[in-house]
Amino acid sequence: MTDWINFPAATAGAGRAAVAPDRAGVARWLWFVAALVFAMVVVGGATRLTESGLSITEWKPVTGVIPPLSHADWLEAFEKYKQIPQYKELFPDMDLARFQTIFLWEWSHRLLGRLIGVVFALGFLYYWARGALEGLKAQLAAVFTLGALQGAVGWWMVASGLVHRVEVAQERLAIHLLLASLTLIALIWIAGGLRAPLRDERASTTAKVFGVLLLLATLKQIFLGALVAGLRAGLTYNTWPLMDGRFVPPVEHLFKNDPWWMNFFDNITTVQFDHRMAAYALLALALLNAMFARQTGVSRRGWAIVAMVLCQVGLGIATLIYSVPLSVALAHQALAMIVLGMTVGNLRAEFPARPA
Structure with a gap:
């Protein structure tokens, strides 16, 4: 997965030492989390481009993982969306089927965020228990903090479009994407540092x-x-x-x-x-x-x-x-x-x- 980034290309023809198995596992875990962050950014882009970002008007970090399951649940969610300016001013003719489509885009985006948190936390606990995170705990804690902040900023962004606007505030959207970018940078930086060291760097x-x-x-x-x-x-x-x-x-x-x-x-x-x-x-x-x-x-x-x-x-x-x-x-x-x-x-x- 790192070939396209070319970490090893610092010195042509240099030999390399082996990477400890647990360290290699940590690197693979971090690359997987980075791939999930990339996917979340792409889904977030689709959510924005399809005008789906304001379809879920509540922030429920735990119970929100379950989407509406019955027709009555869908009607209730739709009624909440009908109360915000975006529906009233831009999409007053929207039907339930169209609402379900935009809702599922936003729900998928939030679900990916939760999945990233779970995968990161489980990997952290597993490799910590194996003693494979020596010298990495502070960096990984910072990454987790970035991720948690990203979730809060995401809701702060959505909230900007629920009362007086028909879309989210552009500066909050930019901060949201910037935080995702910083999270991706941190993951790649740490994972890239776990490569097999060159003998002559x-x-x-x-x-x-x-x-x-x-x-x-x-x-x-x-x-x-x-x-x-x-x-x-x-x-x-x-x-x-x-x-x-x-x-x-x-x-x-x-x-x-x-x-x-x-x-x-x-x-x-x-x-x-x-x-x-x-x-x-x-x-x-x-x-x-x-x-x-x-x-x-x-x-x-x-x-x-x-x-x-x-x-x-x-x-x-x-x-x-x-x-x-x-x-x-x-x-x-x-x-x-x-x-x-x-x-x-x-x-x-x-x-x-x-x-x-």
Whole structure:
């Protein structure tokens, strides 16, 4: 599973020591949890794109695992949805069958969150009992805290769309996705550190700097993408590379709101422009990283990142030009997580593996 991230590519032809069996098991467990987080982000994207996120108007961490089972239960859940502004203003003609579809998207998203918590907790207890978590307990506790916080932020996000709005607040959506991204980063970082150590692991300061910048640029782009999604900014300026005939929109359009800094969060023009510019910057940084990596003999992972960023740019342009089709937009979000994982792996490879 780690091949696409290329952790071992720090030194060509280097030999490796063995990894203790329990440590290898810990790594496999963490990779599985990371895969579940990736799946949750994808399902979360589908939930957003199908307007399903507000279909469950209550937060029941335990009993909410069971969906409505009878016709009466479905009618009760539907009646609760009918009380919120989204139904009244956007979907007053929705029938029960359509409600069941959006409900199951949101329920699946929440169920995955619960499953991640259970898999993580059981794995933690099992490997702790086997004494395989030496030096990892604090890091894994931090990951668990991130996951718990993610659940709370998810409800905080949903709550923003239940009273005065017809959708969730875009800044809360962005924070929700950012926390999921940080959780994925932490899992990949820890799991990647459990690889078999190379006998000659040399780290370049410049490579580390490039790696950090690339990771931060990817995180920033994911955050901006969430703002674009929350504002439905992809439904405007559906041309590329120009926005309404201009590469840079007029300043009065970019900063029409007061105070000026709020334009970076709630101005559709500014948010979409920032997302475009950040994409160009990320691609340029990926190219610089790959060219530097070529000089150090580890260019494969650098050019793999460039290829994925180019694909991501292409998907972003297609999402925009075709006014956010479900399949393309969902692929765009999924590939963003893959690019994020690759940038984490690129940076992690510059640091020594954790001893078995």
